[in-house]
Amino acid sequence: MSAADFAAANLSRATGAGLDPHEYLRVTGELPDLDQWGAAFIRAARGHLARAGRAATAISAGEHFQTAARWFHFATLGPNPERALAAAEADTAMGRALALLEPAARRIEGPDFAGRLRGPAGAAATTVVVPGLDSSKEEFHEVIDALLRRGMAVFAMDGPGQGVLAATTTVRADYHHVIGQVADALGVERVGLLGLSLGGYYVAESAAREPRVAAVATVSGPFRLHWDVLPPPVRDLLAQRAGGQEAARRFAAQVDLSALAPRIACPLLVVDGGQDVIPGVTGGEPLARLAPHGQYLHIPHGDHLLGNARPDWLAVAADWLSAALT
Template structure:
């Protein structure tokens, strides 16, 4: 079903597991989206919800409560950008991303005062966790995701004592309005490792971030372990659903640029060059036309492992007990 034919209820339901994975309360999500008359209201309605949490933060009795509300506001601002591209204007998209970034900064200032903002020419993000952590993991978002989204993955890594750098790269999150996606993501990963000042990192990439992680693992020797979740092995422009093409056109800076980017998203020649341990996690219900899932990547990579969860959807938000703890345990074990 195309987005143009979707009702609000259908669109909200299709994104429910992604929303809860991003840290939105399930009941609040259902209430907010259930009040929408049509999808044109998506961006503004979710931004209003985010601002209500900003107000709660300003009125909170304790720093912890304020920080928690700022953190929730950041997630709602980010999710406001994930409405259909035909209904979320560029101004709303860019504005919500900036507000998500600012709200997360306020949250971390209160909740994790030792968190550090680190930026470079092609990235921006927050380094969280203990300063003396045994290892650092970089969480890489996908096509329309951002450093504010993968709440459950970041929390699981922090609980295992790892330092975590949650980032936006070119065409992502707070950088989406000022940059475009690039297929040679290892160059961005190299900038990040240089800025972090560590000798090696682990990578976890989700959705298109899975391609970015695999491409980086093949070409950047300081990647010590990598995990992909719902990442593509290759893309085919002619078969991709129109909504995905629309996002690619926007994030790449035009249709021809989008086509060129998609042509580069192909791990056929790179898989054999991934010499570090690689974990590939796929869901059996994650069937997007034009997107080849990761079984072939795991098979061709010399140290690849494959986890297939038959009932898992895209990003496996409906199957967290089946992969989240095991995946974060795996990368912790590989690095420490």
């Protein structure tokens, strides 16, 4: 795939994550080939670190650190021999941002997760935001902000094979064990889950098996994966995050909610985009249909993660989670 094609395919994801579209087009437009993706995005991120160092106020510095975290994260999406470094830099930059902008935010880690808890102390509800195969806790700023504005506490996390943990761990299909660790660490009896992309499978699997899950929303989550039909780039990415092709095959075979969907006793909202069609990936409609309390929100023009259709679903999903939990 050419650099231009890869950049175009990720444009709505990048803008949905808060990257300035003009800067994104400028950085990607100067790429001679896709192999330079990581280096170019790391340079852009370091430019924002430099701006933070020159900022006149703590607010401005914090905003630049936050933007740098986004660029470092997106450096991990394309070819990049320094992917682990970029993920670590994204984590560090976000920590520096929140230290200035939200001093009460707390970093919390466990055996299989790392993340940050934001929002008011004593909030009536807590939602855990779970990323997907190659996303991370630094990506979904607008989603997190929408939940925070509704008074919830929000824990944005990386789990096995994700974000800052991708270099040292591999993906696991029994994600409810991870969510159980998170609930223990947060000290909550009820928790909401919002999962994006493969994170949609993770939160649905968790809702079927972890009794503390009180409400769950999925966005562009798979119901089932068919390894032999997946496009080669997706198989390659899954092999990277699973620790090899055979491990990736075994993981894909476990991503199947057919038997688990009827066991999801809590309220469930499934959000899908009509333009999100990846061979080998079954969309979320069967999940909503088979779950006892499932609701389905289909946005015909939405792409994967629906970054091109935020007004059509984000407020709806945030309001729904707030109501379901409080």
